[in-house]
Amino acid sequence: TWCAPCAAELPLLQTIVAGNPHATALFVSLDSKDDGRRVQELTNNLGLLAPVVHLHSADPAATMVRLVPAWPERIPVTLVYSPDGREAARFVGLVPPAELAAALVPAPESPTTGAP
Numbered sequence: 856t857w858c859a860p861c862a863a864e865l866p867l868l869q870t871i872v873a874g875n876p877h878a879t880a881l882f883v884s885l886d887s888k889d890d891g892r893r894v895q896e897l898t899n900n901l902g903l904l905a906p907v908v909h910l911h912s913a914d915p916a917a918t919m920v921r922l923v924p925a926w927p928e929r930i931p932v933t934l935v936y937s938p939d940g941r942e943a944a945r946f947v948g949l950v951p952p953a954e955l956a957a958a959l960v961p962a963p964e965s966p967t968t969g970a971p
Contacts, residue, residue, distance in 0.1 A: 860949055861931040865901055867952060868933065872905065875959040880905035885915035885930065935959065 865882065872880040882905055884894045891909045898907050910918050920926045923934065927947045935944035935958045944958035 858930055862897065862901070864931055864933075864949055865903060868950070868955070869901075869903055869905060871952060871955050871959065875956070878959045882907045883919075884909045885919065 868880060868882075872878045882898075882903065884907060894907060894909045916926070916928050920928070924942075926932075929947055931947075931949065933944075933946040933950045933955065934942060935955070937943045944955075946955065
């Protein structure tokens with residue numbers, strides 16, 4: 856169902872997200888030949904707590920290109936979005952854990968000035 860690098864990365868991603876209370880995760884399966892049962896089995900076996908979306912599409916790469924601008928058509932891909940929906944980071948290939956953890960740290964809020 857998931858390529859070996861993707862399957863190896865999933866528990867690591869879940870651990871990093873779990874250590875960042877302000878972050879949430881959503882995993883996407885691009886396996887076009889699976890009806891979702893294998894995805895659910897792997898999800899259970901890995902103990903994933905984050906939701907998994909299964910894109911059952913004849914051409915999952917084309918579907919992702921429509922959903923995510925500049926989709927690299929390679930996997931694994933890890934995308935980090937800011938609370939306002941902007942892409943904040945993109946990792947193609949295995950994501951370095953320290954880099955993902957750094958990408959999940961919220962940006963400091965800009966100070967506001969009060970009215971005199």
